[in-house]
Amino acid sequence: MFLNLQPAIRKGQVRAIETGIKVLDHAARINRYASPQRHELTGKDGKPLTLVQLLEAVAPITDEEKQ
Numbered sequence: 001m002f003l004n005l006q007p008a009i010r011k012g013q014v015r016a017i018e019t020g021i022k023v024l025d026h027a028a029r030i031n032r033y034a035s036p037q038r039h040e041l042t043g044k045d046g047k048p049l050t051l052v053q054l055l056e057a058v059a060p061i062t063d064e065e066k067q
Helices: 002-012 014-030 051-057
Strands: none
Touching: 002 014
16 A cells, blocks of 8 residues: 555655555554554653643644645
């Protein structure tokens, strides 16, 4: 499946990239390459980030990036 998606991925089609990531993730889980992981985002003070801090850290997506 991933090989069939490669031409569209190379063209930068967002839907194909998202689907390719899902295919690779699924294959990793089936083959037990992916182990359960826990990720935690903290601020400079070591406390969890608030939603406002997270949104400030992430730049808004421009129209050029969506295409």
